[in-house]
Amino acid sequence: MEQSFGSYLKQLREERGWSMNQLAQAAEISGSQISRIENGLRGVPKPQTIRKIADALDGSYEELMKRAGYLESEHTDQKSGVDIPVPEWATYKDKRDFKKMLEDDGDLMFDGIPLDQEDKQRIKDVLTGLFWEAKQMNKRNKKR
Structure with missing residues (x-):
């Protein structure tokens, strides 16, 4: 079974040793938005939000976009x-x-x-x- 975007984001965040609030602050988005994404309570974020998250995590924007289903x-x-x-x-x-x-x-x-x-x-x-x-x-x- 393929991993959801929220689960993947949580994995990336935890690998970095960050709390949800630390990621939210680094990405300049709300902690509640990170929580809703990770827990599957919110749909896939917009590309602009994914860019902020990728930049905050020093991760691959393209990989996050693929995981979010924008890029196939x-x-x-x-x-x-x-x-x-x-x-x-x-x-x-x-x-x-x-x-x-x-x-x-x-x-x-x-x-x-x-x-x-x-x-x-x-x-x-x-x-x-x-x-x-x-x-x-x-x-x-x-x-x-």
Whole structure:
């Protein structure tokens, strides 16, 4: 049986020797939210929350996203050759839209200063999570 996201988060936290409150403080989210996630009383957190947890634990954002069910399969970015996670439910059209979004590869700048590769990757990670979350929400809304 596959481990739930909450159980996996608890395992990571305990391996670090942290209390729920220590993780909550490091991730800048509430202790009650950590408790609800770990005890299965709350659904899977949003990608932004998962990013905060991953950063707090110095863990892999991608692995947490996979455990949360956001990322299932891989898509290869043609330019970099890097595998980019794609949810299992994504249709051909969804994948096409995602590829189009990633191919718009102009220089990324902040305050007129080009971003380094690490910052670009962090932005790509956040955009990937937001893109798939929005797609999934749109699919749910169409079913109603």
